[in-house]
Amino acid sequence: MTEQTAPASHTPVAELAPEQLEAFAQEQRTAYAALREKGLKLDLTRGKPAPAQLDLAEELLALPHGHVDASGTDVRNYGGLQGLAELRAIFAELLHVEPSQLVAAGNSSLTLMHDCLVDLLLHGGVDSPRPWSQEEKITFVCPVPGYDRHFAMLEHFGIDMVTVPMREDGPDAEAVARLVADDPSVKGMWIVPTYANPAGSVTTQEVAARLASMETAAPDFKIFWDNAYAFHHLTADEAKSADILSLASAAGKPHRPLVFASTSKITYAGAGVAFLAASPENVAWHLGHLGKRSIGPDKVNHLRHAQFFGSAQGVRDHMVRHREVIAPKFAEVERVLSERLDGLGIASWTRPKGGYFVSLDVLDGTASRVVELAKDAGIALTPAGASFPYGKDPGDRNIRLAPTFPVLAEVTAAMEAVATCVLLAAAESLQRRG
Numbered sequence: 001m002t003e004q005t006a007p008a009s010h011t012p013v014a015e016l017a018p019e020q021l022e023a024f025a026q027e028q029r030t031a032y033a034a035l036r037e038k039g040l041k042l043d044l045t046r047g048k049p050a051p052a053q054l055d056l057a058e059e060l061l062a063l064p065h066g067h068v069d070a071s072g073t074d075v076r077n078y079g080g081l082q083g084l085a086e087l088r089a090i091f092a093e094l095l096h097v098e099p100s101q102l103v104a105a106g107n108s109s110l111t112l113m114h115d116c117l118v119d120l121l122l123h124g125g126v127d128s129p130r131p132w133s134q135e136e137k138i139t140f141v142c143p144v145p146g147y148d149r150h151f152a153m154l155e156h157f158g159i160d161m162v163t164v165p166m167r168e169d170g171p172d173a174e175a176v177a178r179l180v181a182d183d184p185s186v187k188g189m190w191i192v193p194t195y196a197n198p199a200g201s202v203t204t205q206e207v208a209a210r211l212a213s214m215e216t217a218a219p220d221f222k223i224f225w226d227n228a229y230a231f232h233h234l235t236a237d238e239a240k241s242a243d244i245l246s247l248a249s250a251a252g253k254p255h256r257p258l259v260f261a262s263t264s265k266i267t268y269a270g271a272g273v274a275f276l277a278a279s280p281e282n283v284a285w286h287l288g289h290l291g292k293r294s295i296g297p298d299k300v301n302h303l304r305h306a307q308f309f310g311s312a313q314g315v316r317d318h319m320v321r322h323r324e325v326i327a328p329k330f331a332e333v334e335r336v337l338s339e340r341l342d343g344l345g346i347a348s349w350t351r352p353k354g355g356y357f358v359s360l361d362v363l364d365g366t367a368s369r370v371v372e373l374a375k376d377a378g379i380a381l382t383p384a385g386a387s388f389p390y391g392k393d394p395g396d397r398n399i400r401l402a403p404t405f406p407v408l409a410e411v412t413a414a415m416e417a418v419a420t421c422v423l424l425a426a427a428e429s430l431q432r433r434g
Contacts, residue, residue, distance in 0.1 A: 012345030013426055025427035032373065032424045035417055040378035042414040047197070047356030047402040049265050052325050056318065057267040063304040075299035081287055084302035087273065093312040094231065095261060096243050097277045103286060105297050109262035109274040110149060113224060116258055116276070119289045120187075120222070121157065126281045127255050128220040132187060141179055141189035143171040145359055145387030145398050147197040147226070150190045154389075161389035162186075166196060170203030173210040180216040188222040194241045195229040198387055198400035199359040200352025208242035213251035223248075225259045229355040231319045232265060234327045239354060245277060254279040263305060265356065266318065273305050329403040329411045333358050336412065340419035346426040349401075358401040359387070360418075366425040367396045373421040379414055 016024060067076050070086050082088070083104025092099040105112055121138075124131040132138055138159045142151060143166035154161055164175040171191060180186045191211075193203040211223060223244065230241045244257045255278075263272035276286060309315050334351055337360070341347045349360045362370055367384035374381050382400045385393040401418070403411045 010343035012343070013430060014345055021427065021430060025424075025431055028420065028424040028427045031420050032377070035377045035420050038378075040413060040417060042378060042406060042410050042417070043380040044402050044406070044414050044418075045380050045382050046405070047265075048405040049269050049322075050325060050405050050407070053265075053322055053404070054268060056321050056325075057308065060267055060271075060304050060308050063307050064300065065307060067300065067303070069299070069303055069306075075303045078295045080296045080299050081291055081294065082283075083273075083297055084299050084306060087302045087306040088275075090306060090309055090312050090315065091261070091275055092277075094315060095227070095259065095275070095277050096241075097245055097259075101245070101277055101280060101283055103276040103283060103290075104302055105274045105276065107262070107264065107268075107270060107272050107274060107298075107301075109226065109228065109260040109264065110153075112260055112274050112276050113150075113226065113258075114153060115290070116224075116286065117153065117157065119286070120220075123289065125220045125222065125255065126279075126285045135185065135187070137185040139183065139186045141171075141176050141186060142389050143189075143191060143196075144389070145198055145393075145400070146190060147192055148382075148386040148391075150224075150226070151389045151391075160185075163389060166199055166201055168199075168201050170196075170201060170207035171211070173207045173214070176211060177214040180214060180218070180221060182217050184217040186216070187218050187220065188224060190224050190226065192226050192228060193230075193244070194227055194239055195232060195352060195355025197228070197355065198350075198357035198398075200350050200355050200357065202239045202354075203242055205242045205247075208244050209247045209251075212244060212247035212253060212256060221256060223257045225257050227259060227261045228265075230261060231315065232356065233319065233323055233354045234330055235323075235353050237353060245279070249279070255282050258282065266315065266322070267305060267308070271301065273302060326404050329406075329408055330358065332408060332411050333401060333403050333415050336415035336419060340416070341422060344423075344426075347422050356402060356404050358403065360399045360401055360422075361397045362399065362422050363397070363426045363429055365396045366422075366429050367393060367399050369425040369428065370399060370418070370421045373424060374418060377417055377421065379417045379421075381418070 069075055088099045088102045088104050092102045121133045140154050140159055140161055142161045142163050144163045164172045225244050248254055248256045259277035262274040337349055346363045371381045371384045385391040387398050387400050
């Protein structure tokens with residue numbers, strides 16, 4: 001779950017008298033000039049693991065010990081399209097599925113999502129009357145703010161996007177239900193259910209149940225359930241992901257969810273393992289198409305990961321070490337934003353309990369200006385609007401902050417700079433409004 005910052009005792013900027021606002025604006029211009037003189041070069045654009053996090057998995061480079069899996073199979077050779085059984089057993093426990101319902105693949109869950117989407121377009125799903133590409137129109141529901149790479153993938157294939165609000169308990173389920181009820185072109189939706197990108201929201205079991213059971217005009221409606229941050233806790237209060245597969249099965253719609261996860265932010269971002277969990281029929285559907293382009297995944301890497309973790313508890317223990325690295329960075333984001341912006345009426349932000357991002361909402365119409373000011377001062381931020389389809393935030397207010405990669409001192413410097421830019425952009429905007 002996330003929390004919005006509480007107002008402080010500061011006077012909201014919008015309530016300042018004209019002469020006070022001018023003094024405030026001049027103060028911000030002076031602070032910004034000083035900021036530019038520092039010659040900073042900092043980057044908060046993408047949620048990458050820091051080198052200190054990658055170092056936690058350094059033992060992987062000395063693995064695997066041997067090249068034979070538990071069944072006696074030589075992992076150096078072809079075969080095993082569904083992935084190494086012992087690794088699937090570890091992550092099946094973590095994802096609350098049967099190992100038979102889990103596919104262990106290559107290093108990228110985004111690739112798995114892309115492949116599933118392409119196969120739906122070319123062939124249709126197990127419950128499709130025809131390939132999706134033969135439909136007159138295809139539409140996806142996109143909770144916002146959301147993940148820019150999801151939206152880019154849909155745009156790449158010419159799939160229309162409609163938005164619903166992402167709330168603290170997950171997507172607005174009733175808004176989704178209305179969109180899917182009568183329009184057969186609405187074929188699917190994206191959702192990052194646990195510590196959502198960027199707001200940190202956690203989809204509750206109740207919201208997940210509604211999404212799993214709602215009636216849809218399209219008989220083959222799919223939920224692309226991207227559980228990218230399921231294990232990325234920032235506190236000891238660890239959120240548990242809703243069991244979408246069981247909920248969908250109980251609702252008589254077992255083929256609706258396609259669940260994705262990976263170790264990309266657990267071990268090595270560029271050399272991890274991605275997973276697909278689904279109904280047995282969907283697993284068979286995926287493997288049937290996968291078998292036409294692959295003779296098997298990198299089972300050496302699978303064995304390496306299985307030996308490194310040892311068990312599901314080994315994954316949990318490893319993620320505690322990740323938390324020790326990145327939680328102080330998120331605490332620093334909160335400290336700086338609270339000290340600089342609280343109570344001024346020009347910004348609000350999330351306080352996530354997991355994941356990789358903080359979602360910052362600034363004064364309407366100023367997010368693009370904040371990003372521009374930051375760039376000119378040497379601070380790279382994700383483009384304003386990136387968390388919305390087509391890169392267009394209707395309110396021009398949302399900015400995604402990614403504090404994991406920089407060292408703590410750089411997080412402090414970057415957030416001080418962001419705060420200065422937010423203040424200046426707000427002052428400029430309010431002065432224009434007169």
